[in-house]
Amino acid sequence: MPADPSMTGKLRKFLALSGAEQRVLLAAAALLPLFRAGLRVFGFARLRAWIERAPAGAGKSPSLDELCALGALVNAAAHHTLGPANCLTRSLYLVWRLRREGIDCQLRIGVRLNDGVLDGHAWVECAGVPINDRRDVGADFSAFDAPLPPGRFSAP
Template sequence: MKAGSSFLALSNSDRLLVLRALATLAFVRLALGIVPLRWLRAWATRPGSGAQSVGRITWAVSACTRRLPGSTCLVSAFALQRILSREGHASELHIGVARRQAGLAAHAWVVCQGETLIGETEMGDYAHLVAWRAVPDDD
């Protein structure tokens, strides 16, 4: 009940953003298993223009990630990059690996305006493999 009352207490703009974040996370989670990664990368980096701030977008994706079972760091990173791109914000989705006792572990995080938005607490010892950049249109 607390989540429902918290949702209703949000402004209309924030409610729409939370619903958008939830839908994007669910789509990415499903798409990762059935579409080629190159298609998902192109979709996540498609530019647009909007009025939502980086902080509000990050808040919405993080809040929904905590509540949607199975939302991995890669799911969250793709969803965040997608919404940031559609709102006209440049970002980079990074993927790294680290050696663990049980083998290799992978991690994804998103950087925007020089700040790590999602995945910052776990990225410390991961060796950087790739960064996928999303750049807004220059209209």
């Protein structure tokens, strides 16, 4: 049976990555389903509170390009993992990963009205710059000005 050309192309792309990039991709692919399950089981508020207990700042100081590359790897892993990993799942995972490394970052959540339907979107910013989305994502979505309090979206 001949190999699936799309699979061999994906394998070639994976093997072309550095060892560190491969580890990031594999870790994200393994952990994103757990973050998705965590959202379903514990809800946004509890999962976010757990993530924010990790220390932030005073750690590494990677460049913005390195942070954007990390965001791109997490997004790529989301396309090759079990179950869907939406923007909130990807962003929560990325914040958790960065905070574990002592990198200060913010989870941003925004909304827009699209043909009468309210759309929500999440992304991660470091020093005010989106690292897992387009640089101008804030032009499409009105982000909440302040971090949302953990209990904001909990059910009564």
